[in-house]
Amino acid sequence: MHEGRLHPISVAIREIADIFGRMGFSVVQGPELETEHYNFDALNIPADHPSRDMWDTFWVKTKEGEERKLMRTHTSPMQIRWLEKHGAPTRIIVPGKVFRNEATDMTHEAQFYQLEGLAVDTNITLGHLKGILERFCKEYFGSEAKVRLRPSFFPFTEPSVEVDVWFSAQNKWLEVMGAGMVHPKVLENAGIDATKYQGFAFGLGIERFVMIKYGIPDIRLFHSGDIRFVYGFDEKKI
Amino acid sequence: MIVSRNWLQKYFDQPLPSADVVTDAFTFHSFEIEEQDGDRMDVKVLPNRAADCLCHRGIAKDLAAILDLPFKNDPLRTPIQNGDFVSPHLRVEIEDGKKCLRYVGALVKGVKIGPSPMWLREAIEAVGQRSINNIVDATNFVMLNIGQPMHAFDATKLVEKDEAFTIGVRGAKKEEKITTLSGEEFILPEGTLLITDENADIPIGIAGVKGGMHAEITSATTDIVVESANFDCTTIRRAAQALKLPTEASLRFQNRPSPELAAYGMRDVLALIQEIAGGEVIGVIDVYPTRSEKIQEVSVSLAKINGVLGVNFSKEEVADAFRRLDLDTKIDGETFTVTPSFERNDIQIPEDLIEEVGRILGYDRVSIVELPPAAEKPNQARYRGIERVKDFLIDHGFTEISTQSFAKKGDIILANPLDKTKPALRATLSENMKEALERAKYFAPLVLAPNEKPKLFEIGTIFTKDGEKLAVETSEPVPGLPAIQDDENYEPKQYHLGAYKPFSLYPFITRDIALWLPSDADDGLTRSIIRENAGEFLIRLDQFDRFEKEGKTSLAFRLVFQSFDRTLTDDEVNVIMQKITEALTEKKYEVR
Secondary structure, rough: OOOOOOOHHHHHHHHHHHHHHHHOOOOOOOOOOOHHHHOOHOOOOOOOOOOOOOOOOEOOOOOOOOOEEEOOOOOOOOHHHHHHOOOOOOOEEEEEEEEOOOOEEEEOEEEEEEEEEEEEEEEOOOOHHHHHHHHHHHHHHHHOOOOEEEEEOOOEEEEEEEEEEEEOOOEEEEEEEEEEEOOOOHHHHHHOOOOOEEEEEEEEEHHHHOOOOHOOOOOHHHOOOOOOHHHOOOOOOO | OOEEEEHHHHHOOOOOOHHHHHHHHHHOOOEEEEEEEEEEEEOOOOOOHHHOOOOOHHHHHHHHHHHOOOOOOOOOOOOOOOOOOHHHHEOOOOOOOOEEEEEEEEEEEEOOOOOOOOOHHHHHOOOOOOOOHHHHHHHHHHHHHHHHOOOEEEEHHOEEEOOOEEEEEEEEEOEEEEEOOOEEEEEEEOOOEEEEEEEOEEEEOOOOEEEOOOOOOOOOOOOOOEEEEEOOHHHHHHHHHHHHOOOOOOOOOOOOOOOOOHHHHHHHHHHHHHHHHHHEEEEEEEEEOOOOOOOEEEEEEEEHHHHOOOOOOOOHHHHHHHOOOOOOOHHHHHHHHHOOOOOOOOOEEEEHHHHHHHHHHHHHHHHOOOOOOOOOOOHHHHHHHHHHHHHHHHHHHHHHHOOOOEEEEOOOOOOOOOOOOOOEEOOOOOOHHHHHHHHHHHHHHHHOOOOOOOEEHHHHEEOOOOEEEEEEEEOOOOOOOOOOOOOOOOOOOEEEEEOOOOOOOOOOOOEEEEEEEEOOOOOHHHHHHHHOOOOOOOOEEEEEEEEEOOOOEEEEEEEEEEEOOOOOOOOHHHHHHHHHHHHHHHHHOOOO
């Protein structure tokens, strides 16, 4: 009997979980249907704040008096949920589906996978973030990859950075993720003593990583349920 | 924000460096440059800096810090008369001081409306705005220069009572209407903040969003009331959203510029109006109901800066970064105490200062540091347990698919679906599976051998009244399928994938061929003869039968034809098959 095929998103998550597993990261999951509190408020994104415009949101109909719910717009709510449950120090990655209420095209999908990373300890620095991201990119994309940081803004990190990766084959830098040092308010909202602990967080689009690595032209192929996409790669077990 | 390089240059004596140097300076130290075209740059101002950087002065100020260039004529650092002015000729009535944080108004009489001078027209047009007349252009110029939205009303359209005009700031009444400058009529949601001619109780503007037609500046205007106000960010944001009327003014107000800025805006616009349109300032009024509390100092130690960034900056370097940023800094030992200037209201906690130092001195100076070993063993049990079930299914011939989470029907409904035909969250994976299987059967000849049938699975989240859960769906029953269970010791199989090979969107055609082999031929040779004669449209060749009878061998193949840029016809595939048959016959094959 012939063997089946594993979806490229699963292939990528396995590779990423393996790399981060060797750096001491656990893998955790969280709900896709999320509350306004975890998706926004606890992450220092208040209602009616312009920074909410960074996320086009699918809201879910709720009953009068019930807490507002939405399809999570990012995997970052798990920073709060996990820290509340587990406490610090900790290191996790969170792969999962996220939702954005925006028109789709070759590089935008309303549903896609994100990978959150979080490390909290007494002495974690931006240098450690650069360190793990460079190691991750070298292992995932190849040994010539290197990373650079640029200023950015996210309400739940301070300082915030944009991360570019160098691809020597194409001779260029590509923007691949947002990251930063966890905002002290986020730590406090999760019950962590921000005077004692600090940490970094990052979030990347898994489809984008897979598209760059294998040369996939259109993000809409991933969740189309079309087997021609899954069979579009020579797949070898390692 | 569209920025003109010539405009930025006005803040510097020395010529700005080349466009590439300026672009890199912004990119690596403050903001991305979305586009650069001659004099014009599109600067992607980050949300935390939208209070002070949606203007040329703010952008130039940051550039001065990045490149350490002397900054001249800073309009926000020159002294200003900043008091509670009153005027017998102009009054302001504010209904709610939490919604209108400050209102500076001025009455100017005897202005001459006309086209703007060339420098002003060019400045406004250089950033893609339309020049209207000297008064309107003056208000827009000040906004684009220092970030304070402004407005001018025709005073002759307002009612004077006891020799005074009265500007009102109040919430809209039920079903109150206004026609804006663009001629559009809006029925306002109750409470929308309005600017009114209080003496006549007529709305003359939607506060912080857009002016009204009633008191529009025309060529006949001689007397004007100028507004430089500050409105609550949430109120303005909601109004612009509800009316679907985002404007340059609402964009700025929703980002909470300092109310202090309003006085600077009035000072600058009055000077400009008198310069280009003449007139006499009859009176200025400044109502400041919720004067901001004193600006809070923020302190951070050198150790904390280095400990968060993972760098080794010296005390002198950090002090120099604050100097370049023009931040009022006291240094006590190794602690820096900053009193942010009023427009930098984004600086509130020590981490904000750390970011300022990091970006000015450069994140390229953050060295790569390996994480020390983790205190606890990583827990990947749940994930590994899920992957174990996937590996079981793959061993049993199933292929993983991924489908959309929204469905026609379900227990939980979206309030704002993108695709109105799929307003629900999927309560089952089976609907998508049915559809995917139908398509998989149709496309099977492209990816599977003729004797294989597609078998699919999906592991994904479903949403029911009882909450969400991870479901496993297979296209047919699987004997012995294990349930998902945590399994820390399972090692998910790793795969190496080759580069992606796109598929054609055009239809494909399949043909089968069966043949008796001549005695000197074998399977491999037969394949190559078929391939050599099939041409570029053969995308798949599968042998699906083989038997021997009376010393002769029979083979059967399936050929799949498809083009990447058009639909192939039966006739052209028939011609290809004919060519293959002839080539085989010539080599003594017996095609059946």
